[in-house]
Amino acid sequence: xxxxxxxxxxxxxxxxxxxxxxxxxxxxxxxxxxxxxxxxxxxxxxxxxxxxxxxxxxxxxxxxxxxxxxxxxxxxxxxxxxxxxxxxxxxxxxxxxxxxxxxxxxxxxxxxxxxxxxxxxxxxxxxxxxxxxxxxxxxxxxxxxxxxxxxxxxxxxxxxxxxxxxxxxxxxxxxxxxxxxxxxxxxxxxxxxxxxxxxxxxxxxxxxxxxxxxxxxxxxxxxxxxxxxxxxxxxxxxxxxxxxxxxxxxxxxxxxxx
Numbered sequence: 668x669x670x671x672x673x674x675x676x677x678x679x680x681x682x683x684x685x686x687x688x689x690x691x692x693x694x695x696x697x698x699x700x701x702x703x704x705x706x707x708x709x710x711x712x713x714x715x716x717x718x719x720x721x722x723x724x725x726x727x728x729x730x731x732x733x734x735x736x737x738x739x740x741x742x743x744x745x746x747x748x749x750x751x752x753x754x755x756x757x758x759x760x761x762x763x764x765x766x767x768x769x770x771x772x773x774x775x776x777x778x779x780x781x782x783x784x785x786x787x788x789x790x791x792x793x794x795x796x797x798x799x800x801x802x803x804x805x806x807x808x809x810x811x812x813x814x815x816x817x818x819x820x821x822x823x824x825x826x827x828x829x830x831x832x833x834x835x836x837x838x839x840x841x842x843x844x845x846x847x848x849x850x851x852x853x854x855x856x857x858x859x860x861x862x863x864x865x866x867x868x869x870x871x872x873x874x875x876x877x878x879x880x881x882x883x884x885x886x887x888x889x890x891x892x893x894x895x896x897x898x899x900x901x902x903x904x905x906x907x908x909x910x911x912x913x914x915x916x917x918x919x920x921x922x923x924x925x
Contacts, residue, residue: 685711686719690728690740695807699737758790760921764891764914765792771910774899777892779815779877784831786813789889809836811850814863814877815890821858822886825851839868858887862908866897874900878911881919891915 692708693700700708706716720738723729727743752758761778768776769792778790785807810816810832820828829847837845857863858879867873874897879887891911900907 682719685715686723686728689716689719689723690744693729693738693740694805699732699739701736702738705738756921757918760918761790761889764918765790768792768891768893768910768914769794772893772895772903772907774893774895774907777894779813779890779892780888781810781819782807784810784833784836786810786816786819794895809833811837811845812839812868814865814875815892817850817854817857817863818877818879818887818890821854823854828854841868861912864900864904864908867894872897876900876907876911878908878915880915889918891918 688709688711689705692705696708702717702720703713705711705720706713709716720729723741724731724738727741729738730741731737732739765776765778768774773794775794776792777788780787780789786809787807788804791804810820820831823831825848828851832847832850837847837850839845853863857877862876862878864874864876867875873894876893876895877890878892880889880891882888891914893907893911895903895907
């Protein structure tokens with residue numbers, strides 16, 4: 668390839684990556700930002716961010732918010748998501764399964780994934796309880812804080828897990844630190860047992876259940892989860908795990924295209 672052509676291709680590739688970094692930055696911020704605030708948060712040149720946000724604004728991928736030059740995720744992203752959802756057998760069947768799980772358990776059910784080196788709830792159905800137990804859909808959460816995280820990384824070696832998870836993510840919401848070796852041991856045991864449950868690290872009154880949605884090679888592509896009050900979790904522990912396993916087995920077929 669001609670050197671000049673290669674340089675142009677490399678610049679375009681870096682620009683595309685930077686554009687997605689801008690979207691991630693706004694998603695994590697959860698509020699509109701000025702281009703200079705985005706540049707500061709990303710540690711990127713302001714000129715580059717101003718240029719890219721201008722392009723994304725024209726395309727409808729970003730939209731202006733207020734009169735101070737702030738930007739946020741644009742409506743076109745919703746259309747992309749809707750198109751994906753319409754054509755995704757996995758998401759359609761996950762939605763149906765979550766409805767069924769909530770009907771059978773009366774607990775909050777979730778379909779969860781990795782997003783880079785973080786965990787996220789991709790889809791959720793609230794329980795029929797009078798009080799609300801939930802996580803924000805799409806919020807990026809440190810993997811060690813979650814039951815699903817053990818299953819999603821449990822196929823990796825200890826060294827691979829420590830290299831994948833940012834060291835700061837082993838600090839729990841309480842301020843205490845989870846030893847990486849403890850997380851590795853739990854992750855490997857979770858894969859061997861086919862599920863993981865624990866009292867929530869994020870709050871003091873719920874218990875979390877997770878089972879893997881498997882790829883053809885047996886590794887977890889996603890998880891099905893329940894979040895339940897501790898008393899109900901203890902009383903229905905076995906039943907809840909079996910309910911999730913039955914759902915995950917059905918979803919694995921659609922996820923793998925078998």
